[in-house]
Amino acid sequence: MALNVKIGKIGPLDMLKFSKMPDVREQVIQSTPLSPLPKAYASNAKAELYHPKWQKVVIDEIRQNGADAKTLVLKSENGKALAPFRAGQYISLAITIGQTCTTRSYSLCGSPEWAYQGIYNITVKRDDEGFVSPFIHDHFEVGQKLTISSPEGHLYYEPIRDCKKVLALAGGSGITPFMGMAYAIRDGFEDFDLTIIFGSRKEEGIVYRKELDEVAAACSKVHIVHVLSDEEKEGFEHGFISADLIEKYAAGEEVTVFMCGPQAMYNFLDGEIGKLGLDFKHVRRELFGTIKDPWNQEGYPEEIHGKTYQVKVVQCGQIYDIPASADEPLLVAFERAGLKAPSRCRSGECGWCRSRLLKGDVFIPAKTDGRRWSDLEYGYIHPCSSFPASDLEVEVPAEYLNL
Numbered sequence: 001m002a003l004n005v006k007i008g009k010i011g012p013l014d015m016l017k018f019s020k021m022p023d024v025r026e027q028v029i030q031s032t033p034l035s036p037l038p039k040a041y042a043s044n045a046k047a048e049l050y051h052p053k054w055q056k057v058v059i060d061e062i063r064q065n066g067a068d069a070k071t072l073v074l075k076s077e078n079g080k081a082l083a084p085f086r087a088g089q090y091i092s093l094a095i096t097i098g099q100t101c102t103t104r105s106y107s108l109c110g111s112p113e114w115a116y117q118g119i120y121n122i123t124v125k126r127d128d129e130g131f132v133s134p135f136i137h138d139h140f141e142v143g144q145k146l147t148i149s150s151p152e153g154h155l156y157y158e159p160i161r162d163c164k165k166v167l168a169l170a171g172g173s174g175i176t177p178f179m180g181m182a183y184a185i186r187d188g189f190e191d192f193d194l195t196i197i198f199g200s201r202k203e204e205g206i207v208y209r210k211e212l213d214e215v216a217a218a219c220s221k222v223h224i225v226h227v228l229s230d231e232e233k234e235g236f237e238h239g240f241i242s243a244d245l246i247e248k249y250a251a252g253e254e255v256t257v258f259m260c261g262p263q264a265m266y267n268f269l270d271g272e273i274g275k276l277g278l279d280f281k282h283v284r285r286e287l288f289g290t291i292k293d294p295w296n297q298e299g300y301p302e303e304i305h306g307k308t309y310q311v312k313v314v315q316c317g318q319i320y321d322i323p324a325s326a327d328e329p330l331l332v333a334f335e336r337a338g339l340k341a342p343s344r345c346r347s348g349e350c351g352w353c354r355s356r357l358l359k360g361d362v363f364i365p366a367k368t369d370g371r372r373w374s375d376l377e378y379g380y381i382h383p384c385s386s387f388p389a390s391d392l393e394v395e396v397p398a399e400y401l402n403l
């Protein structure tokens with residue numbers, strides 16, 4: 001039944017009309033057919049396809065990639081397509097090691113086209129001081145089943161916002177989102193000019209060397225500049241990715257800058273980019289993982305360094321009393337205690353770990369404070385980027401993940 005709705009000044013007659021609305025509503029209800037509601041809606045099926053909370057995959061292949069990285073080819077467990085993604089996005093891998101259930105983010109470094117064939121590629125660099133990457137390198141094998149999130153993240157090309165020319169500054173395994181972008185341009189999923197300035201220590205350690213060179217040779221919009229810091233070789237740039245080098249490949253043009261690499265690289269590049277005064281439209285970076293040295297961040301309360309606090313965690317009506325170091329994110333304390341807490345990016349950006357701080361104080365480094373205004377207003381924090389600064393009480397949402 002069509003309703004004739006007019007918008008204008010509200011007067012006494014409108015109030016009269018409004019008083020008739022319950023009758024009109026009742027007529028609409030009564031005229032609705034009595035057939036039962038459909039059991040499934042097409043829109044829900046599409047939402048599940050494009051934004052599944054978790055996806056089940058199997059390791060189809062493991063390849064050594066450079067000196068200390070491995071590429072995992074993941075296939076959907078049911079043989080169907082995996083959720084589509086924008087080149088530059090990542091998935092979060094859920095993993096249990098001992099009693100600890102945790103997540104790690106890895107960029108999707110294959111072509112977006114492969115997702116329609118049920119295939120993702122991720123690359124994991126070994127960090128012997130890390131908790132997860134040595135476990136993956138030493139224990140993951142072909143045929144193993146894994147649980148991964150839907151694609152997440154915002155480091156992708158957006159034609160409304162970004163320039164036609166993108167300068168990608170990558171360090172080590174930070175090449176992975178740009179490998180995905182290079183494939184996406186080659187396969188017609190993206191249309192921009194990509195110059196990747198890629199810093200590695202030595203030639204033998206270059207991740208995706210062969211693939212990058214092949215894509216650059218096959219596609220005139222992809223350019224790759226290899227930079228070696230620890231050896232001199234013909235055909236390479238040398239040293240760090242400096243202001244001079246950036247100027248050499250970006251001067252005279254309006255460019256968008258994407259960065260992906262370790263924190264030390266960002267600290268250095270911030271200074272180098274600042275020197276140039278070039279017309280950079282945007283400078284955007286991927287943050288993988290939390291800040292490891294909160295005591296070096298501006299505003300860190302010196303007196304908490306090295307201390308351990310008690311945290312009362314309220315989750316699904318249960319209460320857990322756990323210890324938490326002031327030098328580690330609260331999310332890590334939850335995981336060390338064997339609690340399952342939601343997470344994805346682990347760098348303060350996505351909001352999946354959003355929890356309510358009921359009592360106490362936390363330190364949140366400004367560069368990883370991705371909370372919205374409403375979070376601040378109503379006392380929510382992101383435990384992945386919050387460091388205990390006193391005893392705490394925190395309400396944590398449930399994570400119903402079965403690994």
Ligand code: FES
Nearest residue numbers: 344346351353384
């Ligand atoms: S896991 Fe993304 S904000 Fe905490």
